[in-house]
Amino acid sequence: EQIKKGSYDHFMQKEIHEQPHSLTTTMRGRLKDSGVLLGGLKEKEYLKTIRRSRRVVFIGCGTSYNAALAARPIVEELTGIPVTMEVASDLLDRQGPIYREDTAVFVSQSGETADTLLALDYALENGALCVGITNTVGSTLSRRTHCGVHINAGCEIGVASTKAYTSQIVVMVMLALAVGSDQISTQARRQTIISGLSSLPSNVSEVLKLDSEMKELASSLIDSESLLMFGRGYNYATALEGALKVKEVALMHSEGMLAGEMKHGPLALVDENLPIIVIATRDACFSKQQSVIQQLLSRKGRLIVMCSKGDTSAVCPSGSCRVIEVPEVADCLQPVINIIPLQLLAYHLTVLRGFDVDQPRNLAKSVTTQ
Numbered sequence: 514e515q516i517k518k519g520s521y522d523h524f525m526q527k528e529i530h531e532q533p534h535s536l537t538t539t540m541r542g543r544l545k546d547s548g549v550l551l552g553g554l555k556e557k558e559y560l561k562t563i564r565r566s567r568r569v570v571f572i573g574c575g576t577s578y579n580a581a582l583a584a585r586p587i588v589e590e591l592t593g594i595p596v597t598m599e600v601a602s603d604l605l606d607r608q609g610p611i612y613r614e615d616t617a618v619f620v621s622q623s624g625e626t627a628d629t630l631l632a633l634d635y636a637l638e639n640g641a642l643c644v645g646i647t648n649t650v651g652s653t654l655s656r657r658t659h660c661g662v663h664i665n666a667g668c669e670i671g672v673a674s675t676k677a678y679t680s681q682i683v684v685m686v687m688l689a690l691a692v693g694s695d696q697i698s699t700q701a702r703r704q705t706i707i708s709g710l711s712s713l714p715s716n717v718s719e720v721l722k723l724d725s726e727m728k729e730l731a732s733s734l735i736d737s738e739s740l741l742m743f744g745r746g747y748n749y750a751t752a753l754e755g756a757l758k759v760k761e762v763a764l765m766h767s768e769g770m771l772a773g774e775m776k777h778g779p780l781a782l783v784d785e786n787l788p789i790i791v792i793a794t795r796d797a798c799f800s801k802q803q804s805v806i807q808q809l810l811s812r813k814g815r816l817i818v819m820c821s822k823g824d825t826s827a828v829c830p831s832g833s834c835r836v837i838e839v840p841e842v843a844d845c846l847q848p849v850i851n852i853i854p855l856q857l858l859a860y861h862l863t864v865l866r867g868f869d870v871d872q873p874r875n876l877a878k879s880v881t882t883q
């Protein structure tokens with residue numbers, strides 16, 4: 514059933530719209546009133562070993578790397594363990610230090626990406642505890658790691674990863690909840706996130722209703738040469754992942770940028786023609802994003818602002834931006850919601866520009882060579 518397109522024109526489209534369901538299966542049997550149960554980490558007291566580790570190193574490529582980046586802040590917050598990020602090929606190029614006291618978390622949809630598997634061999638040689646997060650039961654990643662969590666998103670066919678991304682984030686949020694479950698001081702925060710997870714599929718269904726609005730936005734952008742995306746905090750990853758979707762399938766130049774770095778270079782690019790998506794949903798960084806929007810508008814930037822429902826005038830009092838309103842959820846889950854309009858935008862841009870959605874030029878679903 515999963516390998517048929519059904520009523521959809523493309524697998525990518527089907528997989529985007531499947532997300533309320535794929536997220537439900539990712540969480541099935543794992544959310545309890547008292548906390549989170551991750552069967553793959555239960556044996557041999559792996560959770561305790563992770564808690565004792567000196568740092569967590571997230572390792573992946575492409576979309577899987579971006580998913581880990583989205584989860585990084587909540588893992589740091591709930592566990593108190595420093596988290597560093599590694600693109601698998603870069604870790605190998607540098608032969609970066611990995612220690613016995615590290616927990617190395619490998620994230621891969623396919624579980625077969627060559628760079629990620631070589632980085633896994635390297636971390637195993639260096640004695641780290643290796644945790645796998647993958648969609649593919651029986652994959653090399655799931656066999657070679659010490660322990661792990663399957664994301665259970667169902668088979669993903671489109672080369673551009675969509676539903677696996679959101680399920681990966683949810684699994685890493687659950688990992689943060691499980692590792693941090695011994696901390697009394699964050700109990701209320703954990704409870705808020707757990708109830709946010711339960712209502713996430715219905716919020717995803719809500720945001721999917723933006724489909725025709727995103728198609729219309731895509732039609733206004735088809736001739737653009739470039740598209741920038743600015744995010745920060747939880748949604749820096751959203752900017753990177755949104756831009757990656759636009760690059761890989763719509764074959765349009767797009768860059769995701771840290772909004773905090775805007776004044777250190779990217780601001781020079783701003784004019785009335787270059788479209789810029791600013792992610793400004795409610796979280797601790799909201800007022801900083803409001804001032805980024807003002808700075809861009811004062812340089813006559815062509816802005817598309819993603820904000821929480823009802824915030825249109827708070828993010829753009831002058832009324833001169835195009836606005837995408839999305840449901841507000843717990844801050845650490847907001848990246849799951851925010852990526853969806855950008856997936857839809859990339860999809861429609863690709864169709865309108867006449868490119869192959871499911872098999873983009875020069876790319877493969879799983880890159881099994883170095």
Ligand code: G6P
Nearest residue numbers: 575576577621622623626674877
């Ligand atoms: C390829 C795919 C990407 C994917 C990346 C990592 O480049 O085209 O969509 O994000 O590999 O794949 P993985 O299976 O390790 O998540």
